[in-house]
Amino acid sequence: MTATATPTTTPREDTAATRAHPVPLAGGYRFELVKLVSQWRIRLLVLVCWIAPALFVAAVSQQSTLPADTLFGRWMHATGWAGSLVVLGFSGSWALPLLISVVAGDVFAAEDRLGTWRHLLVAVRSPRRIFAAKALAALTLILLLVAGLACSSAGGGLIAVGNRPLVGLDGHLLTPSDAAVKVLLAWVCVLAPTLALAAIGLLGSVALGRSPMGLLLPALVALAMALAQMLPLPVAVRVALPGYAFISWNGLFTGPTQLEPLLISIAAGLVWAVAATAAAYAVFVRRDFTNAAYDGTGRRSVTFGLLPLAGLLAVSVAGVAVATPSTGSGIDQDKVQRSLATAFAHLYRMQTDELNRPAVTEAQLQVSASCDRGGGQGDNEGPGNDWRCVVTWHLPGVQVSGSAVYQLDISANGRYVADGDGPKEVNGYFLVHTRYGDAPNPLWQFDGNVELLSASSKG
Amino acid sequence: MDARLAVRARGITKCFGDIVALDNVDLDVAQGQIHGLVGPNGAGKTTLLGLLLGLSAADSGELDILGTTVRRALDAPDGVTGFVDGPGLYPSLTARQNLAALAALRGRGSAAARIDDILAEVGLTDVADDRARGFSLGMRQRLGLAAALLSGPRLLVLDEPANGLDPAGKRHVHGVLTRLAAEGTGVVLSSHRMDDLEELCSEVTILATGRVVFSGPLGKLAAENRELDYRLLTSDPRAALGAAAGTAGIRVVESTVAWRGAEAFVVRALVPALDELVARLARDGVAVRELAPVVSPLEAALLALTEPQDQEAAR
Numbered sequence: 001m002t003a004t005a006t007p008t009t010t011p012r013e014d015t016a017a018t019r020a021h022p023v024p025l026a027g028g029y030r031f032e033l034v035k036l037v038s039q040w041r042i043r044l045l046v047l048v049c050w051i052a053p054a055l056f057v058a059a060v061s062q063q064s065t066l067p068a069d070t071l072f073g074r075w076m077h078a079t080g081w082a083g084s085l086v087v088l089g090f091s092g093s094w095a096l097p098l099l100i101s102v103v104a105g106d107v108f109a110a111e112d113r114l115g116t117w118r119h120l121l122v123a124v125r126s127p128r129r130i131f132a133a134k135a136l137a138a139l140t141l142i143l144l145l146v147a148g149l150a151c152s153s154a155g156g157g158l159i160a161v162g163n164r165p166l167v168g169l170d171g172h173l174l175t176p177s178d179a180a181v182k183v184l185l186a187w188v189c190v191l192a193p194t195l196a197l198a199a200i201g202l203l204g205s206v207a208l209g210r211s212p213m214g215l216l217l218p219a220l221v222a223l224a225m226a227l228a229q230m231l232p233l234p235v236a237v238r239v240a241l242p243g244y245a246f247i248s249w250n251g252l253f254t255g256p257t258q259l260e261p262l263l264i265s266i267a268a269g270l271v272w273a274v275a276a277t278a279a280a281y282a283v284f285v286r287r288d289f290t291n292a293a294y295d296g297t298g299r300r301s302v303t304f305g306l307l308p309l310a311g312l313l314a315v316s317v318a319g320v321a322v323a324t325p326s327t328g329s330g331i332d333q334d335k336v337q338r339s340l341a342t343a344f345a346h347l348y349r350m351q352t353d354e355l356n357r358p359a360v361t362e363a364q365l366q367v368s369a370s371c372d373r374g375g376g377q378g379d380n381e382g383p384g385n386d387w388r389c390v391v392t393w394h395l396p397g398v399q400v401s402g403s404a405v406y407q408l409d410i411s412a413n414g415r416y417v418a419d420g421d422g423p424k425e426v427n428g429y430f431l432v433h434t435r436y437g438d439a440p441n442p443l444w445q446f447d448g449n450v451e452l453l454s455a456s457s458k459g
Numbered sequence: 460m461d462a463r464l465a466v467r468a469r470g471i472t473k474c475f476g477d478i479v480a481l482d483n484v485d486l487d488v489a490q491g492q493i494h495g496l497v498g499p500n501g502a503g504k505t506t507l508l509g510l511l512l513g514l515s516a517a518d519s520g521e522l523d524i525l526g527t528t529v530r531r532a533l534d535a536p537d538g539v540t541g542f543v544d545g546p547g548l549y550p551s552l553t554a555r556q557n558l559a560a561l562a563a564l565r566g567r568g569s570a571a572a573r574i575d576d577i578l579a580e581v582g583l584t585d586v587a588d589d590r591a592r593g594f595s596l597g598m599r600q601r602l603g604l605a606a607a608l609l610s611g612p613r614l615l616v617l618d619e620p621a622n623g624l625d626p627a628g629k630r631h632v633h634g635v636l637t638r639l640a641a642e643g644t645g646v647v648l649s650s651h652r653m654d655d656l657e658e659l660c661s662e663v664t665i666l667a668t669g670r671v672v673f674s675g676p677l678g679k680l681a682a683e684n685r686e687l688d689y690r691l692l693t694s695d696p697r698a699a700l701g702a703a704a705g706t707a708g709i710r711v712v713e714s715t716v717a718w719r720g721a722e723a724f725v726v727r728a729l730v731p732a733l734d735e736l737v738a739r740l741a742r743d744g745v746a747v748r749e750l751a752p753v754v755s756p757l758e759a760a761l762l763a764l765t766e767p768q769d770q771e772a773a774r
Contacts, residue, residue: 018527020537023564031564038551119547119606122512122540123564125533289514 022126028133036107036141045099046141049148054156057083061160071250071415071447072166078439079164080157081179085253087153088186091146092246096194097222099145104201105215107138108284112209117289131284135202135277142198143191150187154180164436168253169449170339171346171442186249189262192269196242197222199276203305206280206287229413232382235330235452236321238413239264240313242272247413250449258451260324268316275312279305330452331410333371333380336387339450340406340418341369344391347442354432354442360396367393371408385409387416402426404443414450464523465490465614465645466511471520473506480506481517482669488645488662490613493636495656496649497757498666499765504618504649507666508543511535511616511647525613541616541647546603550592554583554602557591562609570609581605582631596623604632608639615639617648621655633659653758663757667765680760687759688712689733692723692749699745700724706739708732718749725753 023031036042060067060076061083067073071089075082111117124130166179174182197218204217213220225243238244244265251258282304321327345362352360371389372380387408394401404426410416420427420443427443466488473481481503488494496504509515510522513535522529527536548557555574562571578587581601586594591602600620607615620632636646636659650656656663657677664674673680693699696715703709703724709732713725728736733750740747752759 018537020535020539022533024566027564027566031560034556034560034563035549035552038549038556040551114547114549115545116547116549118509118512118514118543121514121533122542123547123561125513127533 020125022129023124025129025132025136028124028129029136032107032133032137033140035110036103036137041102042141045102045145046148049099049145050152053084053087053149053153054159057087057153057156058160060086061157068445069417071169072253074440074445074447075167076157077161078434078436079166079176079179080159080161081154081164081166081176081183083157083161084150084153084183085186087149088183088190088249091149092190092193092243093222093226095149096146096190096246097197097219100142100194100197100201100218101215103141103145104138104198105205105218107134107202108205109208109210109214121289127285127287127289128281131281135280138202139195139198142194146187146191146194150184154183162436166253167347167350167442167446168255169250169343169447170254171343171350171446171448172255173346173350174253182252186252189245189249189252189266192266192273193243193245194269195273196269196276199273199280200242203276203280203283206284207305230411232329232412234321234328236324236327237317238330239324239453240268240316240320242269245269247415250415251451254449254451258449258454261451261453264320264324264453268320271316272309272312275308276305279308324453329382329412331382331412331414331450335450335454336371336408336410336416337369337389339416339448340371340389340391340408341367343418343446343448344369344404344443345393347446348393350442351432354434354439364396365393367391383410383412388421389418410450414452416448416450418446418448420444463490464488465492465525466494466647467521467523468510469521471507471510471517471522473503473510473515473517479669481510483520484666484669484671486664486671486674488614488647490645491640491643492662493640493646493648493660495660495663496647496666497653497656497663497761498649499761501668502666502765503669504666505543506669508541508616508618508647508649511614512539512541512543514543538611538613539616540607540610540612540614541618542603542607543616543618545618545622546599546606548591548594548599548602548606551590553588553590554578554594554605555587557602558605558609561606565610570611573609577605577608580608580631580635582627597625597628600624601628601631604635608635612639612644615644615646615648617646619650620648621650621652629655653755653761657755657757665761665764672764673760677757680757686710686727686729687756688725688727688753690716690718690723690725690749690751690753691747692718692721693740694746694748696722696724698743699740702739702743702745703736706732706736709736721748723749 066076067086070086072082072085076086111120120130163176165176166174168174200221201218204214208214222243225241228241229238229247239261248262248265251262345365345367348365349360349362369389369391371387373384374386387410389406389408390403391406392401392403404423405421406418407421408416408418422428429444430441431438432441464487466486468484468486471481471484484507496507498504510517511524513529513533516530516532525536525538529535552560558574558577559571562574578584581604583598583601583605586598591599594602600623604620621629624632640646660677662676663680665672691699700711700714703711703726708728710727711724712727716723716725737747737750
């Protein structure tokens with residue numbers, strides 16, 4: 001049954017209309033940015049990321065007690081660059097996953113919550129361009145937040161403490177310019193896992209819609225990866241996780257630079273970013289925006305989201321295991337001894353300088369270390385706080401060699417804290433006078449890093 | 460293909476899984492016509508509006524919009540705009556920012572320059588710089604209509620645009636739709652408010668369980684309709700009641716109804732029998748002070764045409 005009424009006015013045109021073209025990507029990108037920036041919580045995040053780190057670093061640097069349990073925290077009195085690295089360590093564990101959750105985890109879900117999908121489709125006329133615009137806008141905002149964390153923390157440290165040399169993780173001294181470059185590189189390196197988490201956030205936002213799980217997915221994945229790093233997992237699994245670059249940037253601050261785990265973890269992060277974005281895209285473009293009874297999201301999420309990523313993890317682990325010589329935990333007696341001896345030699349030289357003793361070189365000291373776990377009762381490998389080391393060195397013109405004892409607490413990710421256990425005049429607690437004021441004896445407690453992927457000299 | 464038709468649909472069928480949302484639907488909407496879509500919940504109105512907006516494609520049938528054949532989703536021609544399931548607004552943006560962002564998205568600089576005029580036309584000038592978060596449903600509807608006006612529509616598709624409108628808002632919306640129709644824009648709107656449809660639409664299509672049960676001018680609907688209930692308020696209720704009881708084709712449904720402080724009664728009749736009753740009352744010297752359908756003709760038609768199908772579907 002049809003009916004047609006004669007219009008009461010003359011139509012303005014009788015010609016057929018032209019087909020509407022999708023909105024250009026640049027227009028969609030601007031539209032998404034406007035929507036994101038108009039949200040008060042996003043504005044607040046930007047403000048916090050650009051101000052809070054500076055205030056935190058400046059305040060902590062002025063305190064008598066430093067966050068020595070955080071990497072580079074013990075050096076916050078000594079150089080302005082240490083504060084930025086402390087913030088970087090904290091950001092990788094907590095801040096960035098949460099920021100990513102708020103931005104990427106909500107960028108698609110917000111349309112579900114507001115009921116604006118149909119409106120957006122009518123306006124843009126291309127799901128592909130909507131996806132691209134949203135992903136680019138979220139990426140832009142996340143980069144702005146990371147830049148804020150980096151610039152603010154570095155600026156706060158430089159203003160409060162100054163542009164001074166930074167002690168690396170093997171005890172060697174980085175000039176201020178080297179420190180600046182390496183701090184910048186460290187922040188650039190964590191962009192890879194940041195992008196991976198952002199892509200996982202996009203996937204969660206697309207697949208789970210307005211469900212809180214979609215919003216929290218990046219934070220939950222980051223938490224799971226952080227827990228995994230605390231477990232005694234094989235080193236290949238550890239390095240293949242997309243978030244390992246949140247840890248492996250530590251390798252920039254050793255000499256020579258621990259490049260292998262860093263590059264592998266960056267590659268893993270980028271591959272995950274691409275794969276998760278592709279999975280999110282596959283789920284998104286198959287969505288039926290017109291069917292109110294649409295229930296295929298869960299099944300499609302498994303098919304196009306979880307299964308490919310699980311497969312990617314398996315392939316990554318296998319690839320790392322085949323391509324690298326390390327097996328097991330990656331922490332063995334020989335690596336620990338080499339790392340501790342190197343750090344001790346650098347710091348001994350530094351202590352000598354600060355105590356105004358005759359200068360020595362690392363080569364002259366001929367430092368060696370002998371380490372075991374639990375008094376030699378078990379296998380001398382793997383993480384734990386029961387490593388005990390005796391360090392031996394020689395001074396030029398002195399017949400008797402010196403020795404000192406350290407207790408080591410080695411984490412599963414290769415980072416360790418060496419705690420001096422005597423003799424007191426070598427590695428006990430006392431203050432030394434430096435150019436920038438009094439500081440604890442550098443040989444008393446220090447941080448080090450065992451490279452998990454390097455081959456043991458014995459092996 | 461008739462270029463004067465804003466919409467020409469033939470045999471449109473659309474299914475979602477096992478659910479048949481539209482079943483062999485035909486629809487013609489002329490340019491410059493305001494066409495109402497009526498039907499109970501689940502009748503397929505929103506699905507049909509979604510097809511017109513290009514949100515999805517029909518499973519079968521032919522759909523021509525503004526003289527262009529539409530075969531795929533998001534393939535609707537330029538000039539088609541509107542909203543289904545409520546206007547899509549961003550609560551963190553002001554009314555003006557919502558429109559400016561949309562104008563920029565569509566790359567229409569001329570539209571951006573007209574934002575103030577459009578806001579005035581829908582009666583939102585006073586709240587132009589307020590965030591949409593605080594808007595009432597009626598204000599949101601008007602802002603949604605304003606967003607649709609940005610692109611200079613040739614076919615405007617609106618799903619329940621009258622929801623939540625106060626009298627002033629209703630006046631603004633009706634004024635806009637009437638102006639657009641006068642300028643040649645085809646308007647297709649769904650509504651559960653029969654008074655609005657009767658006031659605005661020259662034609663309506665009634666849908667029930669995905670099928671067209673009526674399509675045509677409102678006058679034709681009244682002619683095809685069954686008996687309606689009319690409330691009769693007269694100067695002498697007793698005499699009028701007697702006259703009604705004695706008139707062929709008139710059935711007294713309620714002999715006494717309190718209405719605006721007076722005594723009225725309700726009769727059921729076709730229009731010719733009602734005409735006869737009015738003439739008889741005039742001859743008897745009984746003044747007819749009010750004669751109005753208890754429910755609007757459109758609503759009565761809707762109930763009459765769709766209820767049996769509902770019952771059939773229920774069985």
